[in-house]
Amino acid sequence: MTTTEARTFAHAMLREIYEQPEALRATLAHNLDGNQLKSSIFQNALEAFRGRERLVIAASGSSRHAGLAAEIMFEDMAGLAVDVEYASEYCYRSTHTLQDPCVLVISQSGETADTLAALREARARELATVAITNYAESTMASEADASLPTWAGKEKAIPATKSFTTQLATLYLLTLAVARLRGRMTTQAVSGRCEQLAAIIPALEAALPAWEAKAKELAGQFSSAKTLLYLGRGIHYAIAREGALKLKESAYVQAEGYPAGELKHGPNALVSQEAPLVILATVDREDPDSILRYEKTLQLMRDMQAQNAQMVALVTEGDTAIAEITPHTFAIPATSEYLLPLLEVIPLQLLAYFSAILRGIDVDNPRNLVKAVVQE
Incomplete structure (x- = not known):
């Protein structure tokens, strides 16, 4: 079953x-x-x-x-x-x-x-x-x-x-x-x-219950947030955009997805206790470019820690460096750089879901939206 x-x-x-x-x-x-x-x-x-x-x-x-x-x-x-x-x-x-x-x-x-x-x-x-x-x-x-x-x-x-x-x-x-x-x-x-x-399918299946519990916990902790900034580099920027869209359409909370390197080029002015960061900080240890992106994201998180920013991070299972920066993490099973998005997006879907439920929203039928936009 x-x-x-x-x-x-x-x-x-x-x-x-x-x-x-x-x-x-x-x-x-x-x-x-x-x-x-x-x-x-x-x-x-x-x-x-x-x-x-x-x-x-x-x-x-x-x-x-x-x-x-x-x-x-x-x-x-x-x-x-x-x-x-x-x-x-x-x-x-x-x-x-x-x-x-x-x-x-x-x-x-x-x-x-x-x-x-x-x-x-x-x-x-x-x-x-x-x-x-x-x-x-x-x-x-x-x-x-x-x-x-x-x-x-x-x-x-x-x-x-x-x-x-x-x-x-x-x-x-x-x-x-x-x-x-x-x-x-x-x-x-x-x-x-x-x-x-x-191979990622059974890993995803096994991770779902823990992701659900963590998403429910974090949705409660960040229920007073007025806006969230989702950050990712490379292919993970696309998932940052998708995570932000899920929160907007499901929970009616303002959210934006940015390339992580763009944060200091303006959006950093928004960062506060009422504007947490959701950071995609996974890594493929077999890919040098992925490692470089991870190291740059890790340094950004350290800079944001110095600003007392609230942060949620998606990290590769076994990551200890980010755990020293924020306790709010989703552990993502290790896989290749181009398959990580398939796993990363699911905790963000769950975060949007529980954020909507806390706000009493009919998450299956958000206001002003339809399943298929068939008129321009």
């Missing part, structure tokens, strides 16, 4: 947070044969990428944050130049930006008006298009040259949780496929990375 079957959940959002291991398993089962990419699944998408050096990603909301993470993946692992657009702005951008790119649209529903308009504009420009949606029969999936469905299952709560993590997983697998197409990665390397992706 799974955790979701054995437990009664007060809200769809919490249930869907706990359904993420199952959703990720379904996504991998669809896209992988063992630790190998299924060529039949990625064939059309790879044709869209073939011969192209550039990629435009158009999306809105949480899907755009998945796109920001994918920007780092595609640039670092596949060697593509990537531009991430707000879908609502793409149609108004000059047609001379990024000549002859592939255009990738991301949408949970596959019906988002702005993103659908971006897809149709790309097709009008005779560009190759790929759609990542949670509904294989959606309009975007039907109209794009290639469709890569996620397998999150129906998501009832308006705040995106399992649809977001399955987007990240699908984007990661697509990046591996494109990296292989472009000769940037061997078959053995792709297989090893697929194995790493599969």
Whole structure:
């Protein structure tokens, strides 16, 4: 019996947070044969990428944050130049930006008006298009040259949780496929990375109860906060943005996501006891660039400690340096730099959930929001 079957959940959002291991398993089962990419699944998408050096990603909301993470993946692992657009702005951008790119649209529903308009504009420009949606029969999936469905299952709560993590997983697998197409990665390397992706699912499942308890505790401690600043470097900046969005839409608390290095360029003026920092400070010890980012983030945290800032940190399991700076930490299982976001986002979803519950908010149906924005 799974955790979701054995437990009664007060809200769809919490249930869907706990359904993420199952959703990720379904996504991998669809896209992988063992630790190998299924060529039949990625064939059309790879044709869209073939011969192209550039990629435009158009999306809105949480899907755009998945796109920001994918920007780092595609640039670092596949060697593509990537531009991430707000879908609502793409149609108004000059047609001379990024000549002859592939255009990738991301949408949970596959019906988002702005993103659908971006897809149709790309097709009008005779560009190759790929759609990542949670509904294989959606309009975007039907109209794009290639469709890569996620397998999150129906998501009832308006705040995106399992649809977001399955987007990240699908984007990661697509990046591996494109990296292989472009000769940037061997078959053995792709297989090893697929194995790493599969390995984080049981680790995530095991960590969920502790993350839930910590999120509930911290939501209570920071219930008087008027604003929160979420900070991350590199690929983790995308997750800082997503964490801030979750808090805004779920708990009606002002929050912003920033690159960690930008804090001292203005936002630091906001930092106070009423404006805590949520800092993504994980590290992949096998990646020199990740280590450098971690060391810079650690120094920033020491500087903020000297300012008496309130801090919550996401840290890699076993980290002792950050425990000396703040007691408020979520322990994230160790994995590679590009897979850490799949784990990091979940404690932030839980923090948003419990912050909303403390404020008496109907977290499944936040005010003024709908699941799919089908009118521009």
